[in-house]
Structure formats: C-alpha cells, structure tokens
Amino acid sequence: MIKIVNIGMNHETAPVELRELAAVGKHSIDEVMGVIRTIEDIKESMVLSTCNRVEILFTTDNEKGATESVIDFLCRYSQISREKLLPILYIYNDQEAIRHIFRVGASLDSLIIGEPQIIGQVKEAYRIALDHKSSSVILNKLMHRTFSLAKKIRTETEISGSAVSISFAAVELGKKIFGDLKGKKVLLIGAGEMAELAATYLVHNRVDKIKVANRTFRRAVEVADQFHGETISFEEIGDQLLHIDIVITSTSSPEPIISSDQVKKAMKGRKNRPLFFIDIAVPRNVEPGVNEIENAFVYTIDDLKGIIESNLSKRKDEAVKAERMVDEEVIKFSEWLKTLDVVPTIVALKEKCKKIRQIELKKSLSNLGNLTPEQRKSVENLAVSITKKVLNDPIIFLKSKENRSSRNLYLDITQKLFNLDSNNENTNKKSYK
Amino acid sequence: MDILFFKLSLIVYLIASAGFLFFIIKKNKKVGYWSHKIMLLGFALNSIYLTLSYYQLGAVPALTFKTSLSFLSWTIIAAYIIFQVKFKLMVLGSFVVPFSTFLMIISSTIPISTITVRPIFKGLWLPLHVGTSLLGDGIFAIAFIAALMYLIQERQIKSKRLGAFYTRLPSLNSLDSLNYHAINYGFLLLTIGMITGSIVAQGSHGSYWRWDPKEVWSLITWLCYAALLHQRMAAGWRGRRSALMSIGCFLILIFTFVGVNFLMEGYHSFESLERSQLP
Numbered sequence A: 001m002i003k004i005v006n007i008g009m010n011h012e013t014a015p016v017e018l019r020e021l022a023a024v025g026k027h028s029i030d031e032v033m034g035v036i037r038t039i040e041d042i043k044e045s046m047v048l049s050t051c052n053r054v055e056i057l058f059t060t061d062n063e064k065g066a067t068e069s070v071i072d073f074l075c076r077y078s079q080i081s082r083e084k085l086l087p088i089l090y091i092y093n094d095q096e097a098i099r100h101i102f103r104v105g106a107s108l109d110s111l112i113i114g115e116p117q118i119i120g121q122v123k124e125a126y127r128i129a130l131d132h133k134s135s136s137v138i139l140n141k142l143m144h145r146t147f148s149l150a151k152k153i154r155t156e157t158e159i160s161g162s163a164v165s166i167s168f169a170a171v172e173l174g175k176k177i178f179g180d181l182k183g184k185k186v187l188l189i190g191a192g193e194m195a196e197l198a199a200t201y202l203v204h205n206r207v208d209k210i211k212v213a214n215r216t217f218r219r220a221v222e223v224a225d226q227f228h229g230e231t232i233s234f235e236e237i238g239d240q241l242l243h244i245d246i247v248i249t250s251t252s253s254p255e256p257i258i259s260s261d262q263v264k265k266a267m268k269g270r271k272n273r274p275l276f277f278i279d280i281a282v283p284r285n286v287e288p289g290v291n292e293i294e295n296a297f298v299y300t301i302d303d304l305k306g307i308i309e310s311n312l313s314k315r316k317d318e319a320v321k322a323e324r325m326v327d328e329e330v331i332k333f334s335e336w337l338k339t340l341d342v343v344p345t346i347v348a349l350k351e352k353c354k355k356i357r358q359i360e361l362k363k364s365l366s367n368l369g370n371l372t373p374e375q376r377k378s379v380e381n382l383a384v385s386i387t388k389k390v391l392n393d394p395i396i397f398l399k400s401k402e403n404r405s406s407r408n409l410y411l412d413i414t415q416k417l418f419n420l421d422s423n424n425e426n427t428n429k430k431s432y433k
Numbered sequence B: 001m002d003i004l005f006f007k008l009s010l011i012v013y014l015i016a017s018a019g020f021l022f023f024i025i026k027k028n029k030k031v032g033y034w035s036h037k038i039m040l041l042g043f044a045l046n047s048i049y050l051t052l053s054y055y056q057l058g059a060v061p062a063l064t065f066k067t068s069l070s071f072l073s074w075t076i077i078a079a080y081i082i083f084q085v086k087f088k089l090m091v092l093g094s095f096v097v098p099f100s101t102f103l104m105i106i107s108s109t110i111p112i113s114t115i116t117v118r119p120i121f122k123g124l125w126l127p128l129h130v131g132t133s134l135l136g137d138g139i140f141a142i143a144f145i146a147a148l149m150y151l152i153q154e155r156q157i158k159s160k161r162l163g164a165f166y167t168r169l170p171s172l173n174s175l176d177s178l179n180y181h182a183i184n185y186g187f188l189l190l191t192i193g194m195i196t197g198s199i200v201a202q203g204s205h206g207s208y209w210r211w212d213p214k215e216v217w218s219l220i221t222w223l224c225y226a227a228l229l230h231q232r233m234a235a236g237w238r239g240r241r242s243a244l245m246s247i248g249c250f251l252i253l254i255f256t257f258v259g260v261n262f263l264m265e266g267y268h269s270f271e272s273l274e275r276s277q278l279p
Helices: A016-022 A029-038 A063-078 A082-088 A095-105 A117-131 A137-156 A166-178 A193-204 A217-226 A234-240 A260-269 A288-292 A301-339 A342-368 A373-399 A401-417 A422-432 B002-026 B029-057 B065-087 B090-109 B125-159 B164-168 B172-205 B213-233 B240-263 B270-274
Strands: A003-010 A042-049 A053-060 A090-093 A185-189 A209-213 A246-249 A275-279 A296-300
Touching: A003 A016, A003 A063, A003 A095, A016 A053, A016 A063, A029 A042, A029 A063, A029 A117, A042 A063, A042 A117, A042 A137, A053 A063, A053 A095, A053 A137, A063 A082, A090 A095, A095 A117, A095 A137, A095 A301, A117 A137, A137 A301, A166 A193, A166 A275, A166 A296, A166 A301, A166 B125, A166 B172, A185 A193, A185 A234, A193 A209, A193 A217, A193 A246, A209 A217, A209 A234, A234 A260, A260 A275, A260 A288, A288 A296, A296 A301, A342 A373, A342 A401, A373 A401, B002 B029, B002 B090, B029 B065, B029 B090, B065 B090, B065 B125, B065 B172, B065 B240, B090 B125, B125 B164, B125 B172, B125 B240, B172 B213, B172 B240, B213 B240
Parallel strands: A185 A209, A185 A246, A246 A275, A275 A296
Antiparallel strands: A003 A053, A003 A090, A042 A053
C-alpha cells in the first residue's frame, strides 16, 4: 500500500534559528533533491523551503523506513542533533499529509493567514520536483489539486480579501476615494521609515509625483531622490495643499501641522477635489476637525491599525469556510487514492491470465502440428479474446465507483478466488509445470 | 400576446434581480456576469412587449399609470445599459435592476384599463415627448442611485468603520462622476422632453404652455436640476453636497411623475388621458 508522508517544521513548531539551519536555499536544492530521490524506499518526493517552513513530502511503500531515512537526512543536513530535531518536527501521513499540503497551499498554515506568496513558493517547489523527475502519478495529482483548491479558496472566500498591513490599508483606502491612484500627487511631511514604506506602495500604484518636506533638509533630499521626487519647505505646505491629493504626515511635532482652516481654504481653491490625509504621527499632525470637512478624509495610525485588526479577524472567520473546503477536497483525494488500490490486483489478475494463456497455447500449438501462419495467428487471437472477455466484467466491477465502500472486501475475494497471493505463485508454477 | 412578453420579462427580471443580489452579497463575479446577461434578455423581452403594444394601441404605451410605470422601468434599464458601457460598475446593477423590477411589479398589480386613443396621441411628436421625458427620468434614477451609493460609501470611509458595503461599493470618485454624467444627460433629455411636449400641446390645445400642474412641476424639476448643474460646474460642488441635492431633485421628480397625476387635475393626469374627450 502506497503512503503519502509529509515531514517538516514551520513557524509554529520551530524557532527561526533552527529553521534557518534546515532551510534549503536555491543553490543547495538540487543537491538535496538528489539525496532524497535516492533514498531507497521513497518513490516520489518534493522539497518545500520558505522562510516560514521546511517540508519534505514523499510517497513510499515502506513508511517507517522512509521516515527514518528522511529524519536521518535532516539531522545530517541541518547539523541539528536528533534529540533537538524530533520535538520541532511534524510528521503527517495519508489523510493528514494531504490535508497539510492543501492547507499550506491555501495559505491557511501561514504566519499571516491568506498571504498570497505561499502558493507561488509551492508551485516553484513542485516545478523543481518535476525537473528532477521525482514527481509522478500521486504527487502530480496531489499538487494539481492543491493549486486548484488554493485558487478556489482565494476566489470563493475572503481569506486574502482585505489589507493586513498599514501601507496596504492606506493604499486600499486611497483607491476607494480616488478610484485610480494613477497620476495622483503625493506629499510626504516628515520622512520616517513608515512614511517611506507607504510612499513605496503608492509609487507601485503609479502615483504621479512625490514631494517631500522635512525638518532636516538632507533627509528630505535623500527620500525625494529615492522616489525621483522633489523637496519643498514647511512654509510651502499651505500652497501645496491646492495641488496635492494624498498627504502622509509623520513628523514628531507636538503641535498639529495641518489645521482645519488651512484645509477649508485649500478646498475652495481645489474645487472640492478629494484630499486624503494619512497621519502616521503620534501625537497627530493633522487636526481632528479636518475629517469633518467635506471631501477631506483623515486616517490616523490608530484608525489604520483598527482596520487591520478587524480585517485580520475577518480573515480568521473566512478561514473556517476555507477549512471546510479543504476537508471536502481531502475526502475526494483519499477516494481517488483508494482507487489506486485496485490497480495491483487488476494487474495480477491480467498477469495470471496471460501466463495461463501462454502456457496453454504452447501446449495446444505443439499438439496441433503444422499450421499455416494465418491459422496459428487465429488460434492465438481466439485465446486472447477469450481471456480478455472473461476478465472484462470483473475488472469493470472492481473499478466502479459504486463499490467503493466495500472495495476492500471485493479485492480480498478476487485475490482468494483467483489465488492471486504472491506466495501461491509457487503452487501455480507447480500445477502447470 | 403582448401581455405574455410583459410577464416573461418580469419573470426574467426577477431572476436577474435575485442574481444581482446574490452577486453583491457573495461577491461572486460569475453570478454578476450572468445576471447581467439575463437582465439583457429581460430587457429584450420588455422591448418586444412595448413595440407590440405600440402597434396595437397606435400610440406610445405610456398613457395610463400602469403602462407608463412599465415604460419607466424600461428606460431605467436602458439608461443603466448605456452607462454600464462607460463606467463598468457591475455593482450598480444590484441596485438598479431590483429597483426597476419593483416598478414592474407595481405596474403588474394595476388592472388593465382600456383607453380610447384620441387622434392627437398619434403622430411623431407625442412618442418623442414621452420617450425623451421618460428616458430622462430613467437616467435621473441612475443619478439618484449613484448618489445613494455615494452617501453610503462616504459614510463608511468618514466614520472609519469599514463595513460590508466598503469593499462592495465602487470608489467615491467613480460614483461622483457617474452621478455628474447622469445628471448632464438626464437634464438634456428632460429639456428636449419639455420642448417636444410644448409642441404637442400647441398641436392639441393651441398653446405652447397652459400652466397645467404637470407642466409647472416639470418646470420646477427642471429648475432644480439646472441649479444643481450650475453648482457643480460653477461653484465646484462635489461629492456629498451634490449627492444630497441630486437625491432631493429626484424626490421632486417622483412627485412630478406620480403625485401630480393623482393629486392634481389637469390634462396630463392619467384620468383625463383615459377619457375620450378633451377637458
């Protein structure tokens, strides 16, 4: 019986220092795949290594032996002693292994649930396995199911729906206000790291121009250069409000820098085009009253954090839905896996008939004396079609879906009826010889 | 025969409405896509119904409250289809299609009344007057719905409680610009409707303007929308304020459409339209 096994560690089971030791980098992946492929009991295999997990997925006939060999290999490779390694490893087999890889692919096992990078990493790992020809019937099917399930979960649930980082949440809000951020003008007041990060995301969304105002001019120039923007002085901020669409403030000023009156005045000049303030500073750089002004929107760091928190808890709710979809897929895949059980029996059955046919043909043909090639051919055909037709119905019966629940019983009966057990091979030989 | 097409289109609209509601709740794009297709089918059936009734009646099928409601629901969908080409706001359908279906349902509950078509109802000017006025009304309905959506979305963003509507509704900018465009075109059609109406009146009553309540209220509606357009263009009104005003204008329009015909006597009232003699 073929088994699927998954051995690995992730951000929950292993601290980063140990994960680093076991991580398989780009340069060493070929070497590692080479070693694992040659482990005797392993039939198919795949290695997945990201900053949050290291996993080896394989199929085997000898679960115990293969598992031991893989653990031994991990000890050698990571230089972690067996005593230290075992407690941080998880070993899943069969249904649990299937469920685990489905959950990993669907980003349910990620540090931040629903983060989208993982599926790309799993695809890459599978591609490498294909390059090494270490993936075959079972892993191919398992991985394709993983990919399609991940896609289905991503589209049918909101597991990756809403932003879970400050910068993403700000960009998302910007899009809900302006529609398209393309061509919008951005002003950074204060040039902290967080403001810089938010600006980077905005640039990704093709905003037009970034202007920077900072108390220390040198830092302003530094940041402006980074975004091919320009610097302005603090005194110019009032005038700039006429043209700018998005303002990110992050200065350490104890007093607000942007006042309600200033914005009200600017609104007239800009014909009420919307103005979006992202105030990352504590204490606030933008007067709270600004949010009351029509077409002006102010989000402080606390507002953004609040959004992220509620989005995270939304994702967790959605994850429940996703887990149910995973459960369904695990059952379907296990069913398919079971259909593989009938293959050896059917093969044995066919083999047995072929053997009988060959032996009987040999006997009969020698008794029949001289035949023309056509006659000989038609006798052979007769034998082939008789065996084929006799076997046809039993094989269809064994393969049919309706009998899935009692398949093991029928397999057993078939093996006994046709005497297919391997230890009977000798007696077969005896009786025919 | 024609009533069969009415019933068929109502059933198809009901299916499309259910689809559009499912689409906005579940955010299932495929369902939205198919709902749109189904709605197009309903629109085609409704168009067949209106064409058949036009030929049967020999006049534009908007002389009774029942028929003008069903005609209005047709123009709303027509306006939606046209705006959809430019704005591609599928979620708008989740508001427009159920709204329009609701009008159809009301129309279907009103008993059919046979009317005598007076000679002045025939000819080109009356269909032009009714067609442009009602298409204008349909486009104003789109502006109204866009304004409502704007206010909901703006509330969500300002209050910082990003609820279920936040992700589903389009951006403030697209809603505001949809509202603006709809009011522009609606205003144009309303103006044409009033001009052609006065031409019809000249033909039937001998004067262009008779201070009939419908005429007066149409003028009030026209002035309101004119004021709104002026504020948008000259004073730079945008967003919340113009959304509120376009909702106010639409309420006046509804009164002009429904209230005047029932509450006030005049040659526009459906009661007098159904009579065979001129008042």
